Amino acid sequence: MLFGVVRPHRRAVVGGGLLALVGGLAGLLEPLAAKAVVDALGRGGSLWGPIGVLTLVVLGGAVIATTGAYLLERTAESVVRAARERLIGRLLRLRVGEVDRLKPGDLMSRVTSDTTLLRAVAGQGLVDGVNGAVVLLGAIVLMGFMDPVLLGATVAVLVVVAASMALVLPRLARANERAQAAVGDMGSVLERALGAFRTVKASGAEARETAAAGEAAGRAWKHGVERARWEAVSGMSAWLSVQIAFLVVLGVGGARVAAGDMPVSSLIAFLLYLFYLTFPIAQVAEAATAWQAGLAAVRRMREVEVLPLESPEGGVVAGAAASVSLRDVRFGYGDAPVLRGVSLEVPSGGMTAFVGPSGAGKSTVFGLLERFYEAEDGVVAVDGVDVRRWPLAELRGAIGYVEQDAPILAGSLRDNLRYAAPEADDEEIMAVLARTRLDGLVEALPDGLDTRVGHRGTTLSGGQRQRVAIARALLRRPRLLLLDEATSQLDAANEAALKEVVDDLARTTTVLVIAHRLSTVTGADRIVVLEAGEVRAVGSHEELLEVDELYRDLAAVQFAADRNAGV
C-alpha cells in the first residue's frame, strides 16, 4: 500500500536519493582535498590547484546534497498532493447514502491531516531507510570478511533487537491510527458545533461542545504520547543493540585475542565498524517508525477509497417536460421500510402535489427520483426510462431540485444563482429573479448581484433563501421541477406570487411539490396523499375532500389554522 503511494514518483525518489548519496560521498573527499592543500603548503608548491579542488568539492558537494534534499522533499509534497487530490476527487462523488453514514468532519480530517503523514514516508524517510539498510548490509558483509565469529555474536544481538522492534512496530502503528482517529473525531465534533452555531449558543451548549472536542483532543494526546513511548522504545533498542553488541564483541574478541586466535588490530577494526553501524541502525529504526505513521494514514485513506462512487457520465440535455412513474417502489434507509410499494403515474407537464403526515416518505420519493438512493424493489422511471438506466448527470441535469432547507453557499448572490447553470448570463438571471419576486431585493442590496452572502446564507432571510434556491433551480431550465416544502417560509403575498410562478411553470415543465400548506396546492392537477409509505389516494382537491378522510382532516386543520392566523 505504502509503495503504491510512492511508486508514481519513483524516478524523483531515486534521483534525489542518488544526489544525496553523491553529496554525502563528496563529504568523504573533503579530508583528502584538505590534506592535499596542507601537503602543497608543506612542499611550498602552488596552492591554486589544491584549493580549487577543495573549493569544488565543498561547494559541489553542498550544491548536490542540497539539490538532492530539495528533490526528495518536493517529491514528498507531491505524494501528499496526489493523495489529497485522489481523496478530494472521490469525496464529492460518494453516494448520498454513504455520506449520510459518515461524519463530514472525520472525512475532512482524512484529507487534511492524515495525508500529511505521508510526507515522512516518501522522500527523505524512504531514502534514509534504504540507505541505512544498504550501509548496514555492506558493513555486515565487510565484518564477515574480517571475523565470522565476531560477526556471529553481533548478528545474534541484532536479531534479538530486530525481534523486539517487530513487537514494537505494530503497537506504534495502532497508536498512530488511534491518534489519527481521535483527530477525526475532533473534526466531527467541531463540524457539528460550527454547523449549528446559533443552536449551540441558544442552547447554552458551548461548554459541552468544547468539552466534547477537548475530550477528542485529549484522546489524540493520549495516543500521541503512547506513540512517543513506543518511538522511544524503538530508538532505545536501536541504541542498546549497538552498545550490547559492542560489549559482546569486546568480551568475545578480547578472549580470542588473549588466546592468540586473532590479532588485536582486527578487533580494533571490527569495533570501529560496529561503531560505524550506529548511524544506519538509527536511520532504519527512524524510517520504520515513520512508515508506521504513513501506514496508519494510508489505512484511513483507504477506508474512504473503497467506498462506492457515482459515475459522472452524461451531460445536460434540453427537452420537453418529463413524465414520471413509480411502479411498486419499495425502499428503506435502514431495515425499516419507508416506501412500501408506491405506484404513481405523472404525465408530462402540470403540477402534482404530495401531501401527507410528517415522515410519510414524501421527500424520500424525491430522493429516489434524483437517484440519491436506489429503490430496493420496483421501478422509478423518468420519461418511461428506469432512472438506473439514465446517465446520472443527464438525469440530474433534467431535474431542478429545491431542498427543504434550501442551502446557500458562501459566495456572491450571482454565484449562488448560477450554481446549477454556470453559463447563465445576467439577463437570464434578472428574468428568473423577476419570476421569483427577488428583483426588488437585488435592487435594494448595496452590491446587487455581487453582494456576498455568508456561510449558510447569512444576510438573507429564510424566505429569501428559499426563493434564491427556487431561482437557482429555475435557471437550469428543468424538465422536471421538484419543490420540497418550497413555500413554507414565504409570507402570504410572496406565497401567492410564487403560486403564480409555479402555475405558470407547470404549463411547460412537470412540477412536483411537497406541500404542508394545502392552500398552495388546491389548484394542483393532482394531489397524491401519502401515508406511512403508501399512496392513500390521488385526485384533485375537490375529489379528495369528498373521498379521502385523511385529506379532509389535513384540510380542516390547515384551513382552521389559516383562519386563526388571519391568512
Ligand SMILES: Nc1ncnc2c1ncn2[C@@H]1O[C@H](COP(=O)(O)OP(=O)(O)OP(=O)(O)O)[C@@H](O)[C@H]1O
Ligand atoms: N437520510 C435518511 N436516513 C435515514 N432515515 C431517513 C433519512 N431521511 C428520511 N428518513 C426517514 O424516512 C422516513 C420518511 O422520511 P421523509 O423525509 O421522506 O418524510 P416526509 O414525508 O418528507 O416528511 P416531512 O413532511 O416531515 O418532510 C422518516 O421516518 C425518516 O425518519
